[in-house]
Amino acid sequence: MSEQHDPNRERGDGVPQILLQWLSPFRFLFTAPSWQHLLVLVMGAILSPGKRTVTACLRITGRAEVTNFAAYHQFLNRARWNPRLLSARLLSIIVERFVPEGPVVIGMDDTIERRWGQRIAARGIYRDPVRSSHGHFVKASGLRWLSFMVLSPVPWAKCIKALPVLTILCPSERHDQKKGRRHKLLTDWARQGVLQLCRWLPDREIVFVGDSSFTVHTLAAALPDTATLITRLRLDASLFAPPDQRHEHTLGRPAQKGRPLPKLKTLLKDAKTEWQRIVASSWYGKQTDKTLDVTSGTGLWYRRGTPPRPIRWVLVKDPSGRREPQAFMSTNVNLGPAQIIAYFVRRWQIEVTFAETRAHLGVETQRQWNDKAIMRTTPSLLALYSLVTLWACDLLGRGALPYAAAWYKKTEFTFSDAIGAVRMVLWDQDIYRQCPPDPDIPEIQPSRIKRMTQALCFAA
Known part of the structure; x- marks a missing residue:
């Protein structure tokens, strides 16, 4: 029976066994028909070299001529999951x-x-x-x-x-x-x-x-006690000292903030500012260390309408002068400056x-x-x-080597190696799934050869 007329394939059956194992933790979230459609679309999305349309997914999985193609579109626009x-x-x-x-x-x-x-x-x-x-x-x-x-x-x-x-x-x-x-x-x-x-x-x-888009009081105020927010901080941000202690002769409502603290841009120009030199590893994704001068402190981050939030601010300066000074903040005042910077550059x-x-x-x-x-x-x-x-x-364990041309020295795995390894396993299991038991005489069905040819022809 040819692959495109197999009724089991039209129901979404016939995907490699390893894909079923990989996706098994999500099985209980789908009905039986939706689960079969999901397997086909996931396999197609991984194997397709070009556009990730439903048509491309069906073609790369050998379902270019199925009669129930609308069911795969309905999985995205109508199915209940x-x-x-x-x-x-x-x-x-x-x-x-x-x-x-x-x-x-x-x-x-x-x-x-x-x-x-x-x-x-x-x-x-x-x-x-x-x-x-x-x-x-x-x-x-x-x-x-x-x-x-x-x-x-x-x-x-x-x-x-x-x-x-x-x-x-x-x-x-x-x-x-x-x-x-x-x-x-x-x-x-x-x-x-x-x-x-x-x-x-x-x-x-x-x-x-x-980044700085999320440096807002309402977001920081909504955090529970187990969560921390680390973002950039403006150099002209308004920070305050804690309010003075109340005593028996203090009148009025309790103060929410104390005196204003110096602006961070003022500390940059102040000769009395004490700087500490640290070495930050993996600076912005690079496998190199970065030497930085930092100074840090605590204060109340306050804006009318939201409760004051104690924060730790970190002011960073490049000793070489190539980069502009930056400031960061953490709602967890117990974190050190080096740890705050390490989290942020991730x-x-x-x-x-x-x-x-x-x-x-x-x-x-x-x-x-x-x-x-x-x-x-x-x-x-x-x-x-x-x-x-x-x-x-x-798949990328010990002994595996990154895929690279002879003139390109590649020592570390990248995502292209990861998706290539996953594709290779899916192709291998799908091609030899219905082969004879004798491994010395592999037989590839013409329908699968057609699929691989289409994958090359429709790559763009």
């Missing part, structure tokens, strides 16, 4: 595997998925962070996503990797106005995501790391993850316009990055 439950399960697996003890460091950042089309309701016009600079402003049409990623060392990578676990769509203000609802800022979505992650990890200490890997998901998993190439399909597809592709990283831990 909860992405939040999948995110919670993915988070628990990653934390159990990579962060069994100690604080869980989670980075948060937004990205623009460049999409056009009037039927994509949630899109807006935003500043393009890649093409813009301080003196040049470039607009981009697309969808704004806020992603939370676990920043953890990965054994095969020998470095920090940013593993997406929760991705939230932040609709444009125009979209919310058309819907007649209050527009949520990026920091509002961040507050919801932070609280959700804290509920999923109630017994763990969590360190949230973000967030550089978030940008690496965004770039690698576009290059290797086809983010921005999907073509869904249905609201529910849009809200599911991009977070699923980002989560697939975490799954491939997780699965590669079983």
Whole structure:
């Protein structure tokens, strides 16, 4: 029986056994039909070399001529499965595997998925962070996503990797106005995501790391006692000393803050400021150490309408003078300056993850316009990055070598090696799944040869 007319393949059966094992922790979250469709789409999303459309996934898995192709589209735009439950399960697996003890460091950042089309309701016009600079402003049409990623060392990578676990769509203000609802800022979505992650990890200490976009009082005030926020801090931020102790003759309501503290930009010019020289390792993703001059202190971070928050501020200066001074803050005053800086520079890997998901998993190439399909597809592709990283831990062990050409000396594994190893296992098991038992006489079916040929022909 030819592969395209096999009724078992039309139901979604016939995927490699190892894929069933890898995805088995998520089986209880899907019905039987949805589970079969999920297996096909995940396999297609991994093997497809070009666009990550449903059509491309069906073609690469040998289902280019199935008659029930609409069911695979309906898996994204109609089927009843909860992405939040999948995110919670993915988070628990990653934390159990990579962060069994100690604080869980989670980075948060937004990205623009460049999409056009009037039927994509949630899109807006935003500043393009890649093409813009301080003196040049470039607009981009697309969808704004806020992603939370676990920043953890990965054994095969020998470095920090940013593993997406929760991705939230932040609709444009125009979209919310058309819907007649209050527009949520990026920091509002961040507050919801932070609280959700804290509920999923109630017994763990969590360190949230973000850039200056998340340096807001409302986000810091919403944190529970087990969570810490580390972000940049403005050099002209208003910080205050603790209020004076009250005594029996003190009148009025209790003061929330004391006297204003000197601005951080003033400390830079003050000759009396005491600086400490430290060495920061893996500075912004580079495998080199960075020598820094730092000074630190504590103060109350206060703004009218929110309770004052004790913070530790860290002022960083480059001894060589090549970089501008920077300031960081932590809502945990017990963290030292070196630890705060080490946590913050981990967030550089978030940008690496965004770039690698576009290059290797086809983010921005999907073509869904249905609201529910849009809200599911991009977070699923980002989560697939975490799954491939997780699965590669079983494949890129001792003795494995990075894939590289003869003229390119490559000593460390990258995500291209990880997804290549996963693809190789899937291709091997799928090609030889129905071969004769004699391993010396492998027989590849013509239908599978056609699939591999199509993978090359439709690579672009």
